[in-house]
Amino acid sequence: MVEDRQAAVAAAIGKVARLDDVPIALDHVCRACAQMLDVDGVSLCTISDLGLGEPIAATNALSDHAVELEITIGVGPGMEALDEGETVLAHDLTSVSSSARWPALAAMLVGLGVQAVFALPLTTSDVTVGVLELYRRRPKPLTEAELADAQLFADYALHLLVIGDRDPSGWGIDALLTGSLSAQWARVHQAIGVVSAQLEIGASQAYQRLRAHTFASDLGLREVAGAVLDGRVRFTA
Structure with missing residues (x-):
């Protein structure tokens, strides 16, 4: 069975x-x-x-x-x-x-x-x-x-x-993970790096700040990440 x-x-x-x-x-x-x-x-x-x-x-x-x-x-x-x-x-x-x-x-x-x-x-x-x-x-x-x-x-x-x-x-692991969703999430990682540099903090803390800003702004995490990468959102200490 x-x-x-x-x-x-x-x-x-x-x-x-x-x-x-x-x-x-x-x-x-x-x-x-x-x-x-x-x-x-x-x-x-x-x-x-x-x-x-x-x-x-x-x-x-x-x-x-x-x-x-x-x-x-x-x-x-x-x-x-x-x-x-x-x-x-x-x-x-x-x-x-x-x-x-x-x-x-x-x-x-x-x-x-x-x-x-x-x-x-x-x-x-x-x-x-x-x-x-x-x-x-x-x-x-x-x-x-x-x-x-x-x-x-x-x-x-x-x-x-x-x-x-x-x-x-x-067909290796990269092929298994390839897709539009993976590509979109790569921008989140890039935004974490930007926030980390702007605030001079570690990646984990930067990710927390990015998620907190997303929750407060009533936007999606990928939308906020895009705004960070475009310079429309900047994090300050």
């Missing part, structure tokens, strides 16, 4: 990649997951050098905005899964327990149209290297079968990350 589900998941991912006529990448894992399961969006993050998630793929605007919001605030199901290496299932963000657990984030995600988030860590040898997040517009838990399939998609993504640079096909 497990082998049948593994084959079904692999076939779904392969089908998406064949339609693009390119080798399988992490984006295909997310898109196949969204198509196969009853969810409204999927994102995938890897752990960054600064300790927070860095988005690699998002299937639509809903998942794109949701994962950026989690990273900006620095808390949430995905960030907990990255930090603790445990699956985090939040099937109703409108509940009292979710509001108490993530006071600001829960309300903001609901405002985006997300009412359920399911975060599955990508863990190997007790080291968490990423997280796969699934989103629903309505408060509804994953069924046991859906959760099992979601874990298979997470396992597939982990496999790509771990063996990507040793893939005999010649």
Whole structure:
């Protein structure tokens, strides 16, 4: 039975990649997951050098905005899964327990149209290297079968990350991570460097300041990063 589900998941991912006529990448894992399961969006993050998630793929605007919001605030199901290496299932963000657990984030995600988030860590040898997040517009838990399939998609993504640079096909880790979302996030790293230089502080502190400014300005993190790089926003001590 497990082998049948593994084959079904692999076939779904392969089908998406064949339609693009390119080798399988992490984006295909997310898109196949969204198509196969009853969810409204999927994102995938890897752990960054600064300790927070860095988005690699998002299937639509809903998942794109949701994962950026989690990273900006620095808390949430995905960030907990990255930090603790445990699956985090939040099937109703409108509940009292979710509001108490993530006071600001829960309300903001609901405002985006997300009412359920399911975060599955990508863990190997007790080291968490990423997280796969699934989103629903309505408060509804994953069924046991859906959760099992979601874990298979997470396992597939982990496999790509771990063996990507040793893939005999010649497609290394750079190919797996290539995409518009990765390119956009590269500008965030550039902006961190600018803020670090402007304030004469370390990269981690600069990232905190950039995220704090984003939260206060009601803009997206990538928008603020772009403004920093364009000189429209300057940080002073």
